[in-house]
Amino acid sequence: MRKLIPTRPLASLLSATALLLCIPAQAQTPVAAENLQPGLEVCYIKGMIRHIDEMIRLEARKPCEPGPNLRLLNSSVGAGTVLTSDLDDGVMARITGFIHLDTAGIYRFTMESNDGVRVEIDGQMILEDPDVHADRYADYGSMEVTEPGWYPLTVRYFERKNTSTLRFFWQPPGTEGTMPRVPAEALAHRSS
Numbered sequence: 001m002r003k004l005i006p007t008r009p010l011a012s013l014l015s016a017t018a019l020l021l022c023i024p025a026q027a028q029t030p031v032a033a034e035n036l037q038p039g040l041e042v043c044y045i046k047g048m049i050r051h052i053d054e055m056i057r058l059e060a061r062k063p064c065e066p067g068p069n070l071r072l073l074n075s076s077v078g079a080g081t082v083l084t085s086d087l088d089d090g091v092m093a094r095i096t097g098f099i100h101l102d103t104a105g106i107y108r109f110t111m112e113s114n115d116g117v118r119v120e121i122d123g124q125m126i127l128e129d130p131d132v133h134a135d136r137y138a139d140y141g142s143m144e145v146t147e148p149g150w151y152p153l154t155v156r157y158f159e160r161k162n163t164s165t166l167r168f169f170w171q172p173p174g175t176e177g178t179m180p181r182v183p184a185e186a187l188a189h190r191s192s
Contacts, residue, residue, distance in 0.1 A: 010084040024106050024142035030149020031098065036188040039069035040097035042083060042152070048160055050091045052116040052130040055092045055158055070087055073111075073155065073168035077149070082164045089162070095155040096156040097189035099182065101145045105173025109182075111138045113157065114165040120154040135165045145173075150188065 020047030043064035049055055068084040071096070082091040099121060101107060109126055111117050114135040118128040120188055145151075157166050169179040 002176045010015075013175055021083040025121070026127060027101060027122045027127045027145045027147070027151050027178060028149055029145055030101075030147055031048050033150050036098060036150065037069075037191045038184065038188055039071045040073070040095050040155075040187050041189045042067045042093050042095045043048050044083075044085045044087065045078070045092040045094070046087060046091060049092065049116075049158055052118045052128060052156055052158065052159065055094075055116075055156055058092070060076055060092065061096075068191065070095060070187075072182065072187055073166055074181050076112075076163075076165040076167065078163050080164075082159045083157075083166065088164075089100045090160065091164070093166075095153075095157065097153055098150040098188060099153040100150050100186045100188070102186075103173050104148055106142055107173060108143045108171040108179070109141045110169045111155075112136065112165055112167040112169070113138065114163055115160050116156075116158050117166065119168075120152075122151045125167070132160050134161070137169075138144070153187070173178045 045062045045064050045068045047058060067182060081088050082180055083093055084092050111119060113129055114131050115132045116130045119126045121143055127138045129138035168182045173181045
């Protein structure tokens with residue numbers, strides 16, 4: 001009986017796969033900064049889910065009730081109400097607006113959440129931690145920016161039961177050390 005031997009060593013195959021997974025998304029063209037107001041828009045859907053993909057399927061069928069805008073994404077409330085909603089369990093939040101990426105280069109992002117979260121910038125998924133879990137940080141996501149400016153941002157988040165946390169962190173190009181929270185002045189939405 002013959003053994004199949006790969007033409008490339010397994011270690012180099014794994015390295016090539018890891019390299020592909022680490023290539024940052026690329027920001028294309030920023031949007032015009034006209035009529036931007038501070039903070040992000042948010043709307044809420046009530047329901048008990050276990051994975052962020054369930055939220056995406058429900059968005060087409062369930063009404064999304066607007067809530068008060070979010071100044072920034074920095075919430076950890078234990079068993080209290082989730083973000084600006086009036087609910088403390090079974091909450092899905094679709095958060096939209098823009099993020100200002102003011103330096104060319106590679107940005108790194110992470111999100112601390114409890115429960116699931118997915119972040120898209122300029123229509124590209126940057127990071128996700130999609131299922132039910134206790135407070136934890138998502139794996140780093142990155143985006144290469146060639147033209148600084150305002151880029152569309154969508155965050156989908158759900159809290160199933162008990163406690164809720166949603167905190168957004170970044171590391172702009174040329175910085176090192178601990179990742180700070182994305183500041184309020186880097187987040188905006190278009191006024192109606």
